[in-house]
Amino acid sequence: MILQQLADGLILGSIIALGAIGLTLTYAILRFANFAHGEFLTFGAYLALLALGQFQAMSTATFGPLSFGWPLLASLAVAILATAGLALLLDRLLFARLGRAGVAIAVVMGSFGAALALRNLLFFAFGGEPQYYSRAIQIALPLLPRSVLGGVRVTPDQLAVLGITVLLVIAMHLFLARATLGRAMRAVAHNPQLATVTGIDVAAVVRWTWIIGAGLAAVAGVFAGLTVQIRPTMGLDLLLPLFAAVILGGIGSPLGAVLGGLIVGIAESLAVPLVGAEYRAAVAFLLLILILLVRPTGLFGERG
Amino acid sequence: MMELLAGPLAYLVFFLVIALYYALITLGLNLQWGFTGLFNVGVAGFVLVGAYASAILTTPDDPGRIGGFGLPVPVGMAGAMLSAGLFALLVGIPALRLRHDYLAITTFGIAVTLQLVALNLQVLTGGPFGMNFVPRPLYDELGGQGGWNLAYLLFVAALVLLVWWGLARLTASPWGRVLRAIREDEAAAAAIGKHVFRFRLEAFVLGAMVMGLAGAVYAHFIGFIAPEDFLPILTFQVWAMLIVGGAGDHRGAIAGAVLVWAIWTGSGMLLDLFVPPEGKAQAAALQVAGIGVALCVVLLFRPTGLLGRRG
Numbered sequence: 001m002i003l004q005q006l007a008d009g010l011i012l013g014s015i016i017a018l019g020a021i022g023l024t025l026t027y028a029i030l031r032f033a034n035f036a037h038g039e040f041l042t043f044g045a046y047l048a049l050l051a052l053g054q055f056q057a058m059s060t061a062t063f064g065p066l067s068f069g070w071p072l073l074a075s076l077a078v079a080i081l082a083t084a085g086l087a088l089l090l091d092r093l094l095f096a097r098l099g100r101a102g103v104a105i106a107v108v109m110g111s112f113g114a115a116l117a118l119r120n121l122l123f124f125a126f127g128g129e130p131q132y133y134s135r136a137i138q139i140a141l142p143l144l145p146r147s148v149l150g151g152v153r154v155t156p157d158q159l160a161v162l163g164i165t166v167l168l169v170i171a172m173h174l175f176l177a178r179a180t181l182g183r184a185m186r187a188v189a190h191n192p193q194l195a196t197v198t199g200i201d202v203a204a205v206v207r208w209t210w211i212i213g214a215g216l217a218a219v220a221g222v223f224a225g226l227t228v229q230i231r232p233t234m235g236l237d238l239l240l241p242l243f244a245a246v247i248l249g250g251i252g253s254p255l256g257a258v259l260g261g262l263i264v265g266i267a268e269s270l271a272v273p274l275v276g277a278e279y280r281a282a283v284a285f286l287l288l289i290l291i292l293l294v295r296p297t298g299l300f301g302e303r304g
Numbered sequence: 305m306m307e308l309l310a311g312p313l314a315y316l317v318f319f320l321v322i323a324l325y326y327a328l329i330t331l332g333l334n335l336q337w338g339f340t341g342l343f344n345v346g347v348a349g350f351v352l353v354g355a356y357a358s359a360i361l362t363t364p365d366d367p368g369r370i371g372g373f374g375l376p377v378p379v380g381m382a383g384a385m386l387s388a389g390l391f392a393l394l395v396g397i398p399a400l401r402l403r404h405d406y407l408a409i410t411t412f413g414i415a416v417t418l419q420l421v422a423l424n425l426q427v428l429t430g431g432p433f434g435m436n437f438v439p440r441p442l443y444d445e446l447g448g449q450g451g452w453n454l455a456y457l458l459f460v461a462a463l464v465l466l467v468w469w470g471l472a473r474l475t476a477s478p479w480g481r482v483l484r485a486i487r488e489d490e491a492a493a494a495a496i497g498k499h500v501f502r503f504r505l506e507a508f509v510l511g512a513m514v515m516g517l518a519g520a521v522y523a524h525f526i527g528f529i530a531p532e533d534f535l536p537i538l539t540f541q542v543w544a545m546l547i548v549g550g551a552g553d554h555r556g557a558i559a560g561a562v563l564v565w566a567i568w569t570g571s572g573m574l575l576d577l578f579v580p581p582e583g584k585a586q587a588a589a590l591q592v593a594g595i596g597v598a599l600c601v602v603l604l605f606r607p608t609g610l611l612g613r614r615g
Contacts, residue, residue, distance in 0.1 A: 032405060035345070094600055094604070105405075109543070110600050112540075114600060116540055116599070117593045117594075119593075120590065124586050236536075240413050243409045281416050282417045289410065289413075
């Protein structure tokens with residue numbers, strides 16, 4: 001049993017991790033807690049669903065044992081682009097203007113209002129019923145036999161989610177460590193005044209932060225839709241785990257966010273047999289309070 | 305007299321009681337945000353705690369769950385304030401030493417968690433079915449439905465006046481001046497030797513206690529509470545009320561609450577009239593989305609509020 005819970009936690013954790021990378025980057029570079037980030041996940045998931053309907057008219061082939069094929073990957077690309085566009089639009093209309101006014105908390109409030117509006121517009125457009133990318137039922141494959149600590153069974157889709165997440169995290173790490181833009185992002189996160197003085201185009205960095213953060217959120221949303229279901233409140237339900245992961249890992253640390261996401265995912269999954277599945281979100285909250293009391297800068301954070 | 309209390313007048317009384325319940329919550333939030341700059345995103349959670357605490361203390365014994373202690377209503381209301389205050393301590397102690405956004409995140413978290421507890425801890429809260437038979441004191445003595453509602457309106461109005469008077473005294477006192485100093489410039493307040501964390505915690509807990517009291521007021525008015533009475537949308541409505549009324553102004557908080565509640569119920573009635581039953585859920589979603597957009601627009605164009613000014 002314990003191994004199965006770890007595996008389930010790892011898959012949930014990788015979805016949280018992808019969402020948390022974007023949240024920690026926007027938090028560090030734009031300096032506010034974006035409560036609309038959960039809705040980026042939801043928006044991405046629904047946009048992919050919308051696009052999938054179009055692409056499936058062309059081809060319905062799937063990759064081997066997976067429930068999806070090229071149509072979903074193409075829809076994922078559309079979702080990434082659309083969600084990045086949405087983030088840029090929101091920045092243009094709302095966040096950038098509120099940020100200029102100089103009241104830090106006004107931006108957080110704005111994101112709260114934007115989240116409410118987005119969530120309910122999605123509900124209005126798609127209804128409250130859960131939806132799925134595929135109605136096909138997947139057989140879980142035994143990775144480990146039942147004799148080894150209860151064994152581990154995962155579906156091919158879950159393995160694909162895990163694999164793509166690992167690739168994205170590695171790519172993200174290399175980008176931030178090596179690429180010029182990635183290094184510029186770290187510089188702005190560390191000290192925006194100094195970054196400006198050294199000739200870094202802060203506006204471009206902000207733009208790319210939104211694109212990358214929202215793009216990863218869209219991927220997380222599609223993965224959550226693929227492994228669980230698509231609902232208007234899916235992003236809201238993930239927001240607390242996302243924040244817990246960001247603070248656990250230390251604000252501004254993408255690798256910390258990944259580790260934090262995995263810890264939150266595994267903790268939630270391990271807690272299910274103890275307290276019941278209905279208290280999952282409370283586990284993230286307790287972790288959050290604990291880390292704030294013990295080490296508010298998180299595992300890898302620099303600033304308080 | 306009794307005939308008048310049926311029909312539109314009865315509805316007006318009902319509307320005003322609920323509006324004043326919102327006014328109480330808004331007064332609590334005004335102390336936190338308007339005077340101290342504390343961004344509480346979990347308003348609904350503190351109201352929920354107050355409502356449930358008072359209900360658990362005052363309902364008659366119920367074999368299906370813990371309690372129903374059958375205590376007098378004033379004890380329930382005191383318990384509501386106390387428990388909301390305790391939860392505020394739980395959140396405030398870790399979060400208030402840190403940057404603003406941490407409080408936003410933790411208050412968001414506690415509201416989500418309390419909602420889960422109310423929904424799932426059936427032995428204490430009655431779960432999704434909620435709690436019935438929350439006592440309505442002197443219900444029969446005051447003539448049942450119509451007469452009692454009117455009496456309760458007077459009681460809540462007196463309570464709002466009392467809380468308003470108390471908060472106005474407090475915020476005009478040296479203590480209140482320190483709060484405003486912290487809101488305007490935390491570093492400066494700390495530099496003249498004010499213990500910023502302690503003042504913030506006091507304001508946060510006190511505001512939460514007012515919210516808890518409001519929860520109890522609601523529970524004893526309706527006589528029935530369920531988790532869905534305290535969804536995140538409640539937090540939003542209260543924020544809209546405070547922002548419309550103008551943060552930092554007690555009178556504005558009360559006026560904003562009544563005005564926004566009037567707009568809210570009015571637009572709800574219009575939706576009821578013009579939208580077919582099968583489209584109701586979606587129309588309601590559009591109504592909520594409208595509040596979100598309105599909040600952003602006010603933040604952008606009238607950051608000091610629609611009615612008042614911050615000061």
